[in-house]
Amino acid sequence: MKKTIVASVMAAVMLLAGALFTPSHAQSPSAADAPTFYHPVPGTYVNGWPRFTVHYPKDWLETRPRPSQVFAAAVPGPAPNLSLGIVVGVWPPPLEKFTDLSLEVHRAWATDVSLVSDKPAQLRDGTPAREVVLQGTVNGVPCAWLDLATKRSDEMVIMALESRNAKIGEDQKAVAYSLEFQPGFDEPVTVPSDVREFLDEYCSGMVAHDIAKVMSHYSERYLNSGTTKRGVEQFCRQVIGPITSLEIVVTDFVPAGDKAYLSGIVIHNGLKDFLRETSIVKRTARGNGTATRGMLLLLTDHRTFFHVVIVTFGLYGECSLCMCPGSEAS
Numbered sequence: 655m656k657k658t659i660v661a662s663v664m665a666a667v668m669l670l671a672g673a674l675f676t677p678s679h680a681q682s683p684s685a686a687d688a689p690t691f692y693h694p695v696p697g698t699y700v701n702g703w704p705r706f707t708v709h710y711p712k713d714w715l716e717t718r719p720r721p722s723q724v725f726a727a728a729v730p731g732p733a734p735n736l737s738l739g740i741v742v743g744v745w746p747p748p749l750e751k752f753t754d755l756s757l758e759v760h761r762a763w764a765t766d767v768s769l770v771s772d773k774p775a776q777l778r779d780g781t782p783a784r785e786v787v788l789q790g791t792v793n794g795v796p797c798a799w800l801d802l803a804t805k806r807s808d809e810m811v812i813m814a815l816e817s818r819n820a821k822i823g824e825d826q827k828a829v830a831y832s833l834e835f836q837p838g839f840d841e842p843v844t845v846p847s848d849v850r851e852f853l854d855e856y857c858s859g860m861v862a863h864d865i866a867k868v869m870s871h872y873s874e875r876y877l878n879s880g881t882t883k884r885g886v887e888q889f890c891r892q893v894i895g896p897i898t899s900l901e902i903v904v905t906d907f908v909p910a911g912d913k914a915y916l917s918g919i920v921i922h923n924g925l926k927d928f929l930r931e932t933s934i935v936k937r938t939a940r941g942n943g944t945a946t947r948g949m950l951l952l953l954t955d956h957r958t959f960f961h962v963v964i965v966t967f968g969l970y971g972e973c974s975l976c977m978c979p980g981s982e983a984s
Contacts, residue, residue, distance in 0.1 A: 692908065692915035692932050699725045701742065702917025703905050703928045704809055705839035709832040710738055718880070723814075724928070735819055738829060741812040744926050745805070749774075749784040752803045752810075756786045760799060764790040770798075777804060777833055787822070798822050802830040808926075839917070842903050849907075849914070852934070857900040865890060878931065898923055912936045 689695035691702040697712035701724060710727055717737070719726040724742050728734035745755075753772045761767045767790035775785040783804040790797055800822045802813040813830035815822055845853075852871070859867035869887050876883040904918040913936075918929040 690908075690915075691906070691917050699727075699740065701725070701740070701811075701928075702932060703840055703919055704742070704806060704811070705836040705906070705917070706811065707832075707834050707836060708740060708813070708829070710829045714738070733818075735817060736822075736826060737816050739814040739816070741810075741814060742928055743810055744808050745810040746808045749782060749803060749805055752784045752801075753786050756788065756799075756801045756803075760788055760790060764792045764797065766791045775802065775831075777831060779834060781835065792818075795819065800827060800830060802833070804833065806835065839906050842905060842918075843907055845904050845907050845916070849904075849916075849934075853902045853904075857902060860890075860894060860897050860900045863894050863897070865894065868894070873935070896923065902929065904929075 687695060689698040689700050689707070691700045691705070694700075694716065696714075696716075697710060699708045699710070701707075708725070711729075713730065714727045715730050717726045717728050717734075720739065722741055722743075723739045725740040726738065728737035745752075747755075753769070757767065757769060767788055770787040770789050772786050773784075775783040777783055781804055783802055786799075786801045786803075788799045788801070790799075795818050798817045798821050800813075800815040802815075804811055811833065813833055815826055815830055817826065856868065856871050859871075865887065868890055869883065872883045872886060874883060876886065878886075881889075899922070901921040902918060903921065904916050906915075906917045908915040913933060915933050916929065917932060920927050920929055
């Protein structure tokens with residue numbers, strides 16, 4: 655019997671910033687040419703949590719990710735024939751079960767999907783992985799897919815390559831195998847008290863199903879992968895009902911004047927997922943002749959956006975992992 659999992663990882667609705675931040679990681683905003691989780695540089699992707707890097711050809715163009723992805727890039731062109739998508743999620747089963755998941759997900763949106771190869775693998779640093787190669791058809795176009803999955807505890811990272819009208823060569827495989835975890839950035843850190851208060855107030859608004867309180871944390875200029883404040887409010891109204899608990903755990907915090915960048919974990923109804931918004935800003939609200947300092951969600955990482963994905967995983971228990979394409983919030 656199959657079980658439908660609703661991955662409502664909205665833990666994303668939080669961001670803050672402050673002027674007098676004292677980060678636990680003694681970091682300063684990076685130079686313009688140095689890639690970080692909040693500052694993308696062509697050819698390198700840095701994930702916030704879990705912290706890892708991926709290298710891809712610099713001439714590839716970053717594209718808007720599907721709802722299941724944290725990052726996407728493709729070969730330039732009006733109809734790219736080679737693309738990369740990176741998926742991060744919680745998936746308790748062992749890597750040996752990943753082949754079943756890969757087949758099931760691809761068969762949900764492609765036709766004539768068949769298994770070309772399936773084998774255990776290793777990343778360059780020796781981290782165990784699973785390589786699955788599939789072929790099939792999408793809208794009459796022959797496609798090949800390489801899904802490389804690796805895990806740390808229950809957190810899974812999937813490097814998903816898609817090639818249309820061509821096979822996936824060794825050069826393309828090298829992009830998938832460039833995945834490298836960076837230690838030292840995945841444990842909780844202490845953030846300034848005003849930041850902690852801001853996050854906790856946001857969480858309490860979500861748990862209380864108080865839309866007005868939740869949306870008061872958003873700037874009118876909020877924009878995330880094309881999603882405006884209005885789009886976020888529409889999304890929240892759809893998903894806020896089942897929320898009974900919400901906690902934000904910050905694992906990296908970088909101050910930058912009135913802004914700050916953060917990465918971390920959101921625990922929603924006992925399920926763990928990564929923080930999908932990465933920047934916050936301090937604001938001054940004026941009224942009745944007084945000025946009040948506070949915080950707002952201003953502009954988040956353009957790669958990520960809210961989503962609710964429903965996908966059949968089979969008998970794998972509760973997961974927050976999805977690989978399938980879907981509609982983006984708008």
